[in-house]
Amino acid sequence: MSDQDSGAGHLHRLVLFSDAVFAIAITLLAIEIHPPHHWNGIRDLFAQMGVKLWAYAISFAVVGIYWISHRRIFQRLRSANVVLDVLNFIVLGLVALLPLGTELLWEQRAGQAFPVYVGLVALIGLAIALLWAYAAFVGKLAHPTPKAEAVYVMLRVALLPGFMCGMSFVSLVYPWGWAVMAATLVGLQWLNRRIARVSQAQAT
Amino acid sequence: MSDQDSGAGHLHRLVLFSDAVFAIAITLLAIEIHPPHHWNGIRDLFAQMGVKLWAYAISFAVVGIYWISHRRIFQRLRSANVVLDVLNFIVLGLVALLPLGTELLWEQRAGQAFPVYVGLVALIGLAIALLWAYAAFVGKLAHPTPKAEAVYVMLRVALLPGFMCGMSFVSLVYPWGWAVMAATLVGLQWLNRRIARVSQAQAT
Amino acid sequence: MSDQDSGAGHLHRLVLFSDAVFAIAITLLAIEIHPPHHWNGIRDLFAQMGVKLWAYAISFAVVGIYWISHRRIFQRLRSANVVLDVLNFIVLGLVALLPLGTELLWEQRAGQAFPVYVGLVALIGLAIALLWAYAAFVGKLAHPTPKAEAVYVMLRVALLPGFMCGMSFVSLVYPWGWAVMAATLVGLQWLNRRIARVSQAQAT
Amino acid sequence: MSDQDSGAGHLHRLVLFSDAVFAIAITLLAIEIHPPHHWNGIRDLFAQMGVKLWAYAISFAVVGIYWISHRRIFQRLRSANVVLDVLNFIVLGLVALLPLGTELLWEQRAGQAFPVYVGLVALIGLAIALLWAYAAFVGKLAHPTPKAEAVYVMLRVALLPGFMCGMSFVSLVYPWGWAVMAATLVGLQWLNRRIARVSQAQAT
Numbered sequence: 001m002s003d004q005d006s007g008a009g010h011l012h013r014l015v016l017f018s019d020a021v022f023a024i025a026i027t028l029l030a031i032e033i034h035p036p037h038h039w040n041g042i043r044d045l046f047a048q049m050g051v052k053l054w055a056y057a058i059s060f061a062v063v064g065i066y067w068i069s070h071r072r073i074f075q076r077l078r079s080a081n082v083v084l085d086v087l088n089f090i091v092l093g094l095v096a097l098l099p100l101g102t103e104l105l106w107e108q109r110a111g112q113a114f115p116v117y118v119g120l121v122a123l124i125g126l127a128i129a130l131l132w133a134y135a136a137f138v139g140k141l142a143h144p145t146p147k148a149e150a151v152y153v154m155l156r157v158a159l160l161p162g163f164m165c166g167m168s169f170v171s172l173v174y175p176w177g178w179a180v181m182a183a184t185l186v187g188l189q190w191l192n193r194r195i196a197r198v199s200q201a202q203a204t
Numbered sequence: 205m206s207d208q209d210s211g212a213g214h215l216h217r218l219v220l221f222s223d224a225v226f227a228i229a230i231t232l233l234a235i236e237i238h239p240p241h242h243w244n245g246i247r248d249l250f251a252q253m254g255v256k257l258w259a260y261a262i263s264f265a266v267v268g269i270y271w272i273s274h275r276r277i278f279q280r281l282r283s284a285n286v287v288l289d290v291l292n293f294i295v296l297g298l299v300a301l302l303p304l305g306t307e308l309l310w311e312q313r314a315g316q317a318f319p320v321y322v323g324l325v326a327l328i329g330l331a332i333a334l335l336w337a338y339a340a341f342v343g344k345l346a347h348p349t350p351k352a353e354a355v356y357v358m359l360r361v362a363l364l365p366g367f368m369c370g371m372s373f374v375s376l377v378y379p380w381g382w383a384v385m386a387a388t389l390v391g392l393q394w395l396n397r398r399i400a401r402v403s404q405a406q407a408t
Numbered sequence: 409m410s411d412q413d414s415g416a417g418h419l420h421r422l423v424l425f426s427d428a429v430f431a432i433a434i435t436l437l438a439i440e441i442h443p444p445h446h447w448n449g450i451r452d453l454f455a456q457m458g459v460k461l462w463a464y465a466i467s468f469a470v471v472g473i474y475w476i477s478h479r480r481i482f483q484r485l486r487s488a489n490v491v492l493d494v495l496n497f498i499v500l501g502l503v504a505l506l507p508l509g510t511e512l513l514w515e516q517r518a519g520q521a522f523p524v525y526v527g528l529v530a531l532i533g534l535a536i537a538l539l540w541a542y543a544a545f546v547g548k549l550a551h552p553t554p555k556a557e558a559v560y561v562m563l564r565v566a567l568l569p570g571f572m573c574g575m576s577f578v579s580l581v582y583p584w585g586w587a588v589m590a591a592t593l594v595g596l597q598w599l600n601r602r603i604a605r606v607s608q609a610q611a612t
Numbered sequence: 613m614s615d616q617d618s619g620a621g622h623l624h625r626l627v628l629f630s631d632a633v634f635a636i637a638i639t640l641l642a643i644e645i646h647p648p649h650h651w652n653g654i655r656d657l658f659a660q661m662g663v664k665l666w667a668y669a670i671s672f673a674v675v676g677i678y679w680i681s682h683r684r685i686f687q688r689l690r691s692a693n694v695v696l697d698v699l700n701f702i703v704l705g706l707v708a709l710l711p712l713g714t715e716l717l718w719e720q721r722a723g724q725a726f727p728v729y730v731g732l733v734a735l736i737g738l739a740i741a742l743l744w745a746y747a748a749f750v751g752k753l754a755h756p757t758p759k760a761e762a763v764y765v766m767l768r769v770a771l772l773p774g775f776m777c778g779m780s781f782v783s784l785v786y787p788w789g790w791a792v793m794a795a796t797l798v799g800l801q802w803l804n805r806r807i808a809r810v811s812q813a814q815a816t
Contacts (some may be wrong), residue, residue, distance in 0.1 A: 013223065013275060017627065020227030020428075023632030028235055028710045035716045042728055057705070064701040071625060082272065089268040093261070096234045104239045116246055183803065202630055217479055224431030224632075232439055287474065293472040297465070300438045308443045320450055360606065421631065421683060428635030436643055490680065501669070503641045512647045524654055612771040 007079030007141075014080050014088060018070060021092045026063045028099045029056055057105040062165060066095065066128065066192050069157050073132050076153070079097055079141045087131040094124045114169050122162025129158030146199040152191065160188070211345075212284030218284050218292060222274060225296045230267045232303045233260055240345050259310040263302050266325055266369065270299065270332065277336050280357070283345045291335040298328045318373050326366025332360030350403040358394065364392070415487030415549075422496060428502045434471045436507045437464055463514040465573050467506050470529055470573060474503065474536065477565050481540050484561075487549045495539040496583060502532045522577050530570025537566030554607040560599065568596070619691030621751075626692050626700060630682060631705045638675045640711045641668055644711065659666050667718040674733055678740065681769050686746050688765075691753045699743040706736045716778065726781050735775025740768030758811040764803065772800070 135141040171177030339345040375381030543549040579585030747753040783789030
């Protein structure tokens with residue numbers, strides 16, 4: 001029956017549905033944070049809640065970055081099918097686990113929660129990359145895109161957020177991590193511009 | 205007053221509303237999962253959380269499959285009325301119980317939760333089938349559909365998800381269950397193609 | 409600044425926002441229901457959860473009925489302004505209290521929760537009636553409607569849901585309550601038709 | 613890649629996403645309110661729940677006012693870019709903390725929660741003002757607006773809600789606070805009209 005689905009309306013409903021899941025996941029991040037039972041003055045309040053608020057801010061940034069990635073990749077699509085539905089559900093199913101991951105982060109013991117959290121973040125990136133790879137190379141659901149650009153988009157979403165999330169935790173201990181992150185962003189900027197030039201050259 | 209409702213706008217608002225309920229139900233599935241109080245290493249963490257994550261994955265799949273069914277059936281509609289509102293509310297009211305059903309599943313004792321869970325899943329399928337039966341045969345709210353196809357659509361959503369959900373639990377104990385599930389899918393594929401041929405023959 | 413708001417886009421965004429609040433309130437109704445700690449067999453499970461599931465079903469019906477009322481009244485509007493925003497927020501603020509009201513209902517002691525719950529339901533109806541009264545008679549935000557019809561719409565949403573909700577609790581004790589409810593619906597049907605005839609007569 | 617984003621579709625998806633976050637935050641405000649364990653009569657119920665319901669009403673009003681501000685400012689935009697995404701995420705991240713702030717408010721000790729709550733409310737206003745400042749003066753994302761009007765819009769959302777929220781708490785202790793609030797609103801009304809006149813003069 002999937003051939004009867006009108007692709008554009010289907011795509012629109014898929015985007016709205018995904019937005020709702022992102023919005024709920026991002027708002028639920030805060031719902032498990034409760035005020036401490038005893039506190040004395042604003043300073044004490046923030047001292048007691050600091051870790052939770054940091055964990056919240058990090059996860060909010062993660063959801064935000066993936067929402068932007070998701071929006072950009074869906075802007076490149078022109079149609080949807082059932083396989084895309086399923087791949088998108090995998091993405092959403094992982095995003096919906098972020099409130100749980102955030103709780104792990106603020107209750108963590110001896111840094112054991114960091115690899116779990118980074119692993120979850122990296123998995124979301126891989127799931128979006130898989131979705132894009134299917135849409136661009138197999139399902140032919142994307143607007144025409146030069147192959148180099150399509151590969152670059154896939155690799156970037158697959159690797160960048162997980163790498164940056166992991167590096168920012170590393171950087172808390174080893175300050176040279178910030179330099180690695182800056183270098184990565186500068187390198188990507190350069191690659192970005194190079195691929196745009198190649199794509200343009202192919203177009204003309 | 206229902207005759208004054210402009211059917212298409214009504215249908216659109218009904219779809220958006222349903223999407224929001226599906227999205228919230230799917231995201232709330234994870235919210236009752238909390239990290240264990242004591243854990244030592246990632247292996248131990250997953251050993252302790254394994255059952256909950258499986259229950260989550262199963263329910264996420266169930267909501268996903270029903271969202272796809274719901275989307276496909278509403279794609280076949282061209283209008284809505286108050287009776288459709290009520291039938292759709294029954295569907296949504298059952299979907300919103302899935303987080304509770306999932307909790308039952310991971311706290312289960314001696315397999316007693318399986319029939320309750322499968323019963324809930326089967327009820328959602330029956331409710332969607334009822335909605336479609338009303339829309340196609342009574343309320344004349346659907347785009348023209350050959351009768352054989354309409355009956356097939358109704359029976360498939362009424363029976364398939366509940367049956368597959370039940371069989372996958374059976375298959376955990378009796379491995380021949382997987383064979384039954386595979387045979388069912390192949391049989392449906394064949395039926396699917398046959399009905400498409402009949403519908404085409406009627407159209408010409 | 410409110411004069412600069414383009415009314416139709418404003419109205420659209422208000423409807424989407426309201427739908428989201430209704431959808432969240434309806435889905436959260438179930439989230440406070442947890443499985444009992446000990447249960448033995450499906451029969452025992454339902455015996456222990458019966459009251460909660462009834463309370464859930466009643467509140468789901470209440471939200472459903474008010475969603476339909478809200479949709480119908482907004483279908484009669486052609487524009488929005490800041491006053492409508494505020495009145496609509498009052499409606500939504502009361503709807504969002506329904507999960508709390510439902511909890512009261514299933515934890516009730518000696519029937520004391522019934523009047524509180526019925527009061528909340530009645531307040532939502534009054535708030536929607538106030539919104540419609542403003543839109544139709546003061547703000548001139550509605551499509552042209554004969555005055556008798558506008559008054560009837562206002563009175564119906566102000567009184568009917570609260571009355572029916574209260575009567576259905578009364579009917580649990582005094583069975584003649586069901587007869588009163590049936591008579592009310594028949595009477596409204598008659599009034600409905602009469603007003604349609606008057607409106608038509610005025611139009612021609 | 614941000615240059616490739618089609619601004620209008622991007623803006624539309626950003627608005628829908630923001631609405632969902634506002635709607636969820638506003639509905640979750642009520643979810644942490646539970647009925648008291650023991651109560652005797654409606655009077656006792658409200659005596660015990662009064663503070664929570666007041667805190668709920670205040671926060672509902674805050675979210676409502678900011679939703680209206682957000683809607684009005686986005687109505688002035690014609691396009692979106694990645695910087696706007698990020699600034700909007702900061703707004704939403706603060707809005708999603710309001711249920712936590714509300715909990716602080718009703719569990720407060722010796723008025724210590726008031727400055728924290730007012731600080732959160734003021735921060736949301738500043739974040740929206742920052743978003744508007746970027747959109748109007750840096751990113752050129754707004755419909756053409758006279759500079760005086762743009763500055764006034766920025767200052768109003770930056771200062772007014774936080775000031776009014778703080779003053780209404782002050783007024784509980786010092787009744788002259790109400791007079792200050794009334795004077796502020798009258799002054800703004802006057803400023804509002806003056807700026808409209810200047811804008812009109814510039815346009816002709």
